[in-house]
Amino acid sequence: xxxxxxxxxxxxxxxxxxxxxxxxxxxxxxxxxxxxxxxxxxxxxxxxxxxxxxxxxxxxxxxxxxxxxxxxxxxxxxxxxxxxxxxxxxxxxxxxxxxxxxxxxxxxxxxxxxxxxxxxxxxxxxxxxxxxxxxxxxxxxxxxxxxxxxxxxxxxxxxxxxxxxxxxxxxxxxxxxxxxxxxxxxxxxxxxxxxxxxxxxxxxxxxxxxxxxxxxxxxxxxxxxxxxxxxxxxxxxxxxxxxxxxxxxxxxxxxxxxxxxxxxxxxxxxxxxxxxxxxxxxxxxxxxxxxxxxxxxxxxxxxxxxxxxxxxxxxxxxxxxxxxxxxxxxxxxxxxxxxxxxxxxxxxxxxxxxxxxxxxxxxxxxxxxxxxxxxxxxxxxxxxxxxxxxxxxxxxxxxx
Numbered sequence: 001x002x003x004x005x006x007x008x009x010x011x012x013x014x015x016x017x018x019x020x021x022x023x024x025x026x027x028x029x030x031x032x033x034x035x036x037x038x039x040x041x042x043x044x045x046x047x048x049x050x051x052x053x054x055x056x057x058x059x060x061x062x063x064x065x066x067x068x069x070x071x072x073x074x075x076x077x078x079x080x081x082x083x084x085x086x087x088x089x090x091x092x093x094x095x096x097x098x099x100x101x102x103x104x105x106x107x108x109x110x111x112x113x114x115x116x117x118x119x120x121x122x123x124x125x126x127x128x129x130x131x132x133x134x135x136x137x138x139x140x141x142x143x144x145x146x147x148x149x150x151x152x153x154x155x156x157x158x159x160x161x162x163x164x165x166x167x168x169x170x171x172x173x174x175x176x177x178x179x180x181x182x183x184x185x186x187x188x189x190x191x192x193x194x195x196x197x198x199x200x201x202x203x204x205x206x207x208x209x210x211x212x213x214x215x216x217x218x219x220x221x222x223x224x225x226x227x228x229x230x231x232x233x234x235x236x237x238x239x240x241x242x243x244x245x246x247x248x249x250x251x252x253x254x255x256x257x258x259x260x261x262x263x264x265x266x267x268x269x270x271x272x273x274x275x276x277x278x279x280x281x282x283x284x285x286x287x288x289x290x291x292x293x294x295x296x297x298x299x300x301x302x303x304x305x306x307x308x309x310x311x312x313x314x315x316x317x318x319x320x321x322x323x324x325x326x327x328x329x330x331x332x333x334x335x336x337x338x339x340x341x342x343x344x345x346x347x348x349x350x351x352x353x354x355x356x357x358x359x360x361x362x363x364x365x366x367x368x369x370x371x372x373x374x375x376x377x378x379x380x381x382x383x384x385x386x387x388x389x390x391x392x393x394x395x396x397x398x399x400x
Contacts, residue, residue, distance in 0.1 A: 092110070092192060092193060093108075093110055093190050093191070093192050094107060094108050094110035094111045094114050094190060094191040094192070095107070095108040095110070095188075095189075095190050096108070096111075096187075096188070096189055096190065096191065097186060097187070097188050098126050098186060098187040099185070099186050100184060100185055100186060100187070101185050101186070105122070105123055105124075105125070105126030106123060107119055107122040107123055110191075111129075111191070113193075114168075114170065114191055114193055115128075115129060115132055115160065115162065116162050116163040116164055116165070117163070129160075129191070132160040132161055132162070133158060133159075133160055133161075134158065134159035134160060134161055134167065136159070137158040137159050140156065140158060141156060141158050141172075144156040144172075148174050148176060148187065149176070149184065151176050151178065151182070151184060152176070153173075153174065153175045153176070154172075154173075154174050155171060155172070155173045155174075156171070156172055157169060157170070157171045157194065157198075158170065158172070168193060168195045169193070169194045169195045169197070169198040170191050170192060170193055170194060170195075171191070171192050171194050172189065172190075172191050173189050173190050173192075174187055174188075174189035175187070175188050175189055208220065209221035209224075211284075211285045213263055213266060213267070213285075214266055214267055214270045214285050216270060216283055216284050216285045216291075217282065217283075217284040217285075218284065218285060218286070219284065219286040221284065222282070222284035222286065222292055222294070223343075225282055225284075225294060226242070226294060226343050226346075227343060229282075229294055229296055230336065230342070230343060230346075232296065233296065233336055233337075238296065238297045239296075239297065239298060239299060239335060239336060239337075240294070240295065240296050240297075240335070240336040240346075241294070241295040241298060241300075241303045241333055241334070241335050241336070242292060242293070242294060242295075242333065242334050242346050242347065242350045243292065243293040243294075243295070243303065243306075243307065243331055243332070243333045243350065243365075244290065244291070244292055244331060244332045244333075244350045244351060244353070244354040245273070245290070245291040245292070245293065245310065245314075245329060245330075245331050246289060246290050246291075246329070246330045246331075246354060246358075247269065247289035247290075247314075247327050247328075247329060248327065248328040248329065248330055248358070248362055249326075249327045249328055250262065250265070250266075250288065250289035250327060251289070253265055253320070253325055253327070257320055257321065257323060257325070260321075261320040261321055261323070261325075264320055264321075265318055265320055265325065265327070266285075266289070268318055269314055269327075270283070270285070270291075272310075272313045272314050272316075273291070273293075273310055273313070273314060275313065276306060276309040276310045276313050277293065277295075277306055277310075278295075280296065281293060281294065281295050281296075282294040292350075300335060300367065303333055303335075303367075304365075304367075307331050307333065307365040308365075310329065310331065311329050311331065311363050311364070311365065314327070314329045315327065315328060315329055315363050328362035328363045329362075329363055330354055330357040330358045330362065330363075330364060330365070331354060331357055331364075331365035331366070332350045332351065332352065332353030332354025332355065332356065332357055332365070332366055332368070333350060333353055333365065333366070333367045333368065334346045334347075334349035334350040334353060334367075334368040335367070335368070339368045349368040349372070350368065352368060352372045352375045353366045353367060353368040353372060354366070355375065356372055356375070
């Protein structure tokens with residue numbers, strides 16, 4: 001079939017020659033016009049045959065190209081399906097791609113679980129994820145986006161508000177892709193839900209800085225707070241007071257009624273003290289039956305009123321497992337700047353004042369004064385306990 005035009009032309013020429021040969025045998029000859037027609041017919045046959053073969057060859061080549069393209073299309077379709085499967089196969093991770101040149105956006109299937117809307121909705125609007133950002137984190141995310149579009153890889157943790165699941169923590173890692181001229185043409189990256197990780201971090205942080213039993217700040221958290229409170233007092237020129245509170249008969253409760261009753265007593269004491277102080281004041285548990293309170297922007301007269309309320313409230317009877325229990329309380333107080341300019345001095349002086357209160361008798365309080373400067377603190381004093389335990393205790397254990 002490839003040379004059909006040529007074969008047809010040869011056949012026509014053969015028939016023409018055969019006719020001429022027959023005419024010569026029969027002694028009959030063509031007229032000039034007939035001869036010219038035969039020559040013309042032969043030339044036309046040659047031309048048409050050649051044209052036919054050329055068109056046939058062109059069609060054959062196009063058919064081959066079509067078959068090849070069809071084969072490539074099939075392979076490409078398979079690769080696209082494999083790419084889609086790969087792109088959507090990462091559990092817990094949402095991949096994304098922003099094509100800045102063609103204004104095309106692609107999110108993986110994980111976006112539906114992460115944000116609570118369909119993949120098609122996100123693919124149709126590359127900025128949709130920004131609608132879910134927690135209001136408090138919008139400024140932080142906007143700054144990160146500016147840094148990203150300046151050509152730098154960016155990772156940021158922020159909160160979103162899920163339509164049905166509420167607040168979630170996610171991390172966004174983005175990498176800009178540039179052309180040979182340094183122009184950003186695409187942004188690749190991923191979103192990942194880190195809510196559980198953040199919850200664990202918060203739980204560990206709480207365990208490190210708060211007492212398990214009473215949920216009060218422990219000595220590590222209190223140490224930080226005193227440093228900040230002192231800095232504020234010095235900067236703003238206002239007073240600050242430290243008050244040690246010690247439960248005198250707590251050990252007897254533990255020994256007679258058991259540790260569960262002791263735990264219940266501590267929680268009730270904390271609840272009563274909390275009702276005697278201001279909302280902005282801080283109470284921390286630093287030992288089994290020892291507490292420190294921090295008061296900012298107050299004077300000695302106000303602290304004296306608070307100390308009286310604490311003693312009066314804390315010494316009222318408690319009912320523990322059907323048993324009535326009474327305890328006594330001693331409190332020692334030091335004031336900034338009159339009794340010390342730094343944390344160490346204020347803690348030492350509050351410790352001395354507390355022992356002075358104990359010496360006066362139970363259910364008493366005492367302010368540090370010059371006459372207590374020469375008082376020696378025993379090795380078991382709160383000051384010694386404070387620093388020894390602060391330096392050597394585990395992050396996750398509080399003395400009971």
